[in-house]
């Protein structure tokens with residue numbers, strides 16, 4: 432079980448606190464807005480109404496042994512920066528900040544933030560990928576060159592086996608699992624005699640170059 | 648090549664427009680804020696300064712054959728709702744709205760939005776998972792029961808083969824790929840005699856139940 436601090440209860444911060452509690456960890460939430468703290472206090476281990484830029488107050492509640500501090504304090508660079516400096520002087524080892532743009536992220540990294548999260552940008556990239564690849568259900572980049580995608584099984588595969596379709600030879604990608612969309616059941620690493628059925632999706636791993644060229 | 652419209656140039660909208668253009672599609676961006684439109688106009692196929700709640704103006708620039716319209720208009724429910732109703736009366740088939748909370752999403756779905764995206768919530772869940780599983784590099788849920796994770800290879804695996812480690816038997820998960828962290832090179836579906844090296848990560852597929860119980 433770990434101990435985290437969330438400073439700033441923007442949507443991201445609220446959800447991070449709730450999810451960490453759901454996963455069995457303890458979370459202290461801090462925000463200067465009484466309404467937001469009250470709304471979440473039954474879900475968090477501890478909750479405090481305070482101005483995080485006030486070093487004296489912050490050091491009363493945050494000690495250097497916390498596993499990480501997550502900031503979601505909005506667009507005010509000064510508030511984010513001062514809070515980061517306070518946390519560094521307290522001795523916090525991991526400071527994760529949700530930022531909207533590179534300028535913000537660069538500056539906060541320069542003063543000591545360890546992780547910057549650009550969730551709108553990441554969400555936008557995921558959406559753009561899904562709009563780009565119509566039968567794409569999920570798209571997971573693994574490295575600049577490789578990715579995993581989940582695609583609806585094309586109609587012309589139905590009733591054919593992996594061996595007949597020669598997917599690895601023809602398309603250079605590997606089918607690592609097939610999912611029945613209705614039951615959510617999985618068939619991991621299907622063999623050569625595996626036959627595709629209706630209403631299923633295939634999880635494929637391969638080079639981005641080859642996946643982009645898939646056309647069934 | 649597809650044609651998309653992005654209404655509202657919040658961070659999410661801006662990045663969606665840019666990413667879709669990068670993927671080779673055409674994007675029309677609409678926002679009532681002149682500064683935001685000017686900042687992006689060289690990157691978008693077309694850009695217009697307009698109030699999207701004005702049906703007459705909107706129908707001049709958006710026709711029903713667009714592949715999808717993406718809304719990122721901020722927290723004003725009325726603006727999002729009126730724009731959605733305008734798009735529906737124009738005949739747009741796919742309306743994707745970035746929303747911050749369920750109430751917003753429910754209401755907009757009730758009046759006809761086809762997709763709601765909660766990017767802060769999704770980002771928060773991903774962060775919480777990474778904080779929960781320390782050697783977790785990536786976590787991809789495939790269904791309520793199955794997921795793919797990318798984990799750093801534990802020290803005690805180094806120098807041993809897949810066969811010696813009996814990973815599928817012991818841990819009930821399948822190693823579908825091993826990535827060299829320094830070179831980003833991949834070894835897909837490693838065989839029984841594959842030997843783990845330093846500085847690598849393994850991509851594993853299995854039931855969430857079993858992955859949560861992994862302890863090396």
Ligand SMILES: Nc1ncnc2c1ncn2[C@@H]1O[C@H](COP(=O)(O)OP(=O)(O)OP(=O)(O)O)[C@@H](O)[C@H]1O
Pocket residue numbers: 438439440441442443444461462463464467481482483484503504505506510747767
């Ligand atoms: N100095 C401060 N001390 C404590 N809390 C602060 C301070 N400054 C800002 N906050 C809090 O940070 C929160 C920022 O929320 P806001 O909704 O502006 O974030 P956001 O950037 O829109 O995030 P999201 O996109 O995740 O919703 C507010 O609840 C605000 O009260």
Ligand SMILES: Nc1ncnc2c1ncn2[C@@H]1O[C@H](COP(=O)(O)OP(=O)(O)OP(=O)(O)O)[C@@H](O)[C@H]1O
Pocket residue numbers: 531551654655656657658659660677678679680683697698699700719720721722726745
């Ligand atoms: N009626 C309208 N017509 C056109 N544009 C609008 C209208 N109402 C709002 N907008 C635009 O929508 C945009 C919303 O941006 P804002 O930064 O508030 O979004 P956000 O919810 O914080 O998104 P993100 O978290 O992705 O940054 C603004 O650029 C604003 O000008």
